[in-house]
Amino acid sequence: METIVFIILYVILFLSTLLSYPFLRKQKRGFPIERYKLPPGSMGWPYIGETLQLYSQDPNIFFLTKQKRYGEIFKTQILGCPCVMLASPEAARFVLVTHAHLFKPTYPKSKEMMIGPWALFFHQGEYHTRLRKLVQYSLAPDTIRKLIPDIEHIALSALDSWAASGQVINTFYEMKKFSFDVGILSIFGHLDGGYKEKLEENYRIVDKGYNSFPTKIPGSAHHKALRARKRLNQILSEIIRERKEKRLVEKDLLGHLLNFKDEKGETLTEDQIADNIIGILFAAQDTTASFITWILKFLHDDPKLLEAVKAEQKAIYESNNGGKEHLTWAQTRKMTLTYRVLLEGLRMASIISFTFREAVVDVEYKGYLIPKGWKVMPLFRNIHHNPEFFSDPHDFDPSRFEVAPKPNTFMPFGNGVHACPGNELAKLEALILIHHLVTKFRWEVVGSESGIQYGPFPVPQQGLPARFWKQSSCPS
Numbered sequence: 001m002e003t004i005v006f007i008i009l010y011v012i013l014f015l016s017t018l019l020s021y022p023f024l025r026k027q028k029r030g031f032p033i034e035r036y037k038l039p040p041g042s043m044g045w046p047y048i049g050e051t052l053q054l055y056s057q058d059p060n061i062f063f064l065t066k067q068k069r070y071g072e073i074f075k076t077q078i079l080g081c082p083c084v085m086l087a088s089p090e091a092a093r094f095v096l097v098t099h100a101h102l103f104k105p106t107y108p109k110s111k112e113m114m115i116g117p118w119a120l121f122f123h124q125g126e127y128h129t130r131l132r133k134l135v136q137y138s139l140a141p142d143t144i145r146k147l148i149p150d151i152e153h154i155a156l157s158a159l160d161s162w163a164a165s166g167q168v169i170n171t172f173y174e175m176k177k178f179s180f181d182v183g184i185l186s187i188f189g190h191l192d193g194g195y196k197e198k199l200e201e202n203y204r205i206v207d208k209g210y211n212s213f214p215t216k217i218p219g220s221a222h223h224k225a226l227r228a229r230k231r232l233n234q235i236l237s238e239i240i241r242e243r244k245e246k247r248l249v250e251k252d253l254l255g256h257l258l259n260f261k262d263e264k265g266e267t268l269t270e271d272q273i274a275d276n277i278i279g280i281l282f283a284a285q286d287t288t289a290s291f292i293t294w295i296l297k298f299l300h301d302d303p304k305l306l307e308a309v310k311a312e313q314k315a316i317y318e319s320n321n322g323g324k325e326h327l328t329w330a331q332t333r334k335m336t337l338t339y340r341v342l343l344e345g346l347r348m349a350s351i352i353s354f355t356f357r358e359a360v361v362d363v364e365y366k367g368y369l370i371p372k373g374w375k376v377m378p379l380f381r382n383i384h385h386n387p388e389f390f391s392d393p394h395d396f397d398p399s400r401f402e403v404a405p406k407p408n409t410f411m412p413f414g415n416g417v418h419a420c421p422g423n424e425l426a427k428l429e430a431l432i433l434i435h436h437l438v439t440k441f442r443w444e445v446v447g448s449e450s451g452i453q454y455g456p457f458p459v460p461q462q463g464l465p466a467r468f469w470k471q472s473s474c475p476s
Contacts (some may be wrong), residue, residue: 022138026385039084041066041074049077058452060353063379064088067157071366073408082144084368085354086236089408092378095357100124103376104356105418109399110214112205114229115282116275117204117366128417131276136421138253140185141308144425146330153325154181155433157439168446171296172463175289182429186422187277188239189252198235200226210282212408222390229278236274249342253280280422287351288426289456294349295342295430296437297460298396301444305341305398310438312337317439332431340398342430346412348396351380351457378410378471443468450471 044050054062066074072088086092095103104124110227112122120131137143158178162169180200191199209225216223242258243250243258257273269386299306316331317323354377360387363370370376385393390400390407413420436445446465 001345019309032287036364036367037274038371039073039075039368040070041076041085043075043077043082047080049080051078054078059454060381060385061271063354064385065175067379067426069380071364074262078375082371082373083377084370085377085379086334087379087382089383089388089406091112091365092380092383092411092415093408095378096355096418097374099363100416100418102359102361102363104360106356106358106375108214111210113280114210114225116229118269118272118275119279120276121279121283124417130262132417132421134256135253135276136281136406138256139422139425141329141424143251143426147182147425148332148428149326150185151182151429151432152436154178154185155169155436156428156440159238159433159436159468160470163441163470166467166469168467170463171466172289172293173460175292176285179285179288179292179429182279182288182425182430183254183281186425187251187253187280188255191239193383195239199232201230202235203278206232206278207282207285216432232278233271236277237270239271240273248249253277279341283420284426285423286457287420288429289335289347290351290459291342291349292433293459293464294351295434296443297445297464298345298348298424299341299438300443300466302396305396305436309338309341309434313438316435325437326437332428335431335435338431338434339427340401342427343410343412344396344403347384347390349458350412351382352412352414353381353458354379355418378411380414383409383411393456441468441470 028374039069042050044053052064065084067077067087072086072087075087076083086095101124105121107122112119115122120128120135123131130440155178156176159182162174184196184199188195206225209221209223209228212221212225213436214222216226226363239254240258243254248255254273254277257268257276260268298308311418312335316327316334320331357376357378359370359374359376362372383389386409387393389406408415411419413423413426443466446467449461451461453461
């Protein structure tokens, strides 16, 4: 399998660098660049760059080695693209917040087409601002707090099924299902089961082909995904038509998208609505699933911490008449230890290890030139694991979050106008799942294999194989 991956990388690399490498010679416009120099670093081999070094090892080792050698700003070339890596909080803030207008989000064209070109995270400017406000409102605490009973139902259904199977499950894979169901709830509310099954069936095909080699050869994963993506548009069109015919006024995300009008009174097209729905599902599913999977591993590996979390959750459980009443928003705010566990899990795992931007003009930063067209990558994981900001950074220690981190040193959901608008929902569903897991169920990790695998987000090896079962009595 790894051999096939490397062959694909070579093909992508050759084609992309053939077109992009001459671009390196053309950075002669903008402000007088002779006043500035490129950051230190290595561009690697012609055309190939340092792609093989990055993909043949843990990417975090690659970035950390570079940082130790060259400092907090360095250059490299990956997949035919000249890049500047930034590993300091100040640099990340410069790119993502204070000078965000000098950089644009950048994704491979094949991925834009797979999700949909109107998805808000592919844009900046007025369109992005309008859509982001709408999505933020739909996922704000005042909105998602009303979803707690339904999220509890989804969590308990998932836990019951894992326990009833008696089988070892792939925790990450099952968490993807859980996150998908919560995503569907936040977007559509109580969606008809037939529609949900069709959406899930085709979404899985798109998800499988998203990171495959971009080819339209019939039968390939990418080609199947493109066809499934078209079917998703058709299904979403049916849902939208039904809502309009029944004149349903819902306060879920789809309802807000349908009711949106700009200052000219223009509404969103069905393509714009569909692209943003698919985009939000993509943004929420794998990252949230990976995050919760890591939390289960960290708790399992630290029995003393797990017992403390159980004690906190047991008190809430008992105040809810032995778990017979629904959790409330106020109770989730009282899960202080569990919440710190989530924050430390986000720091340790750093699901979003870095983000891609592209300089839209020649940019000077701390005496270095970032040429127009170069990729810029703030390295969140390097910042999260820097002992200057987090002592003993490789130790899992939730108590470090008893005090707020220094500004711009903790960015698990990104920063600035393109930060994840669904971060509160992700943390809420994690708190709810953990509450019911530790008060009504037990679990054990199967196998002793440790380490990280990337697909593309970091997850425990083999998706954390685990077995779940119901507690025989009330939590002790």
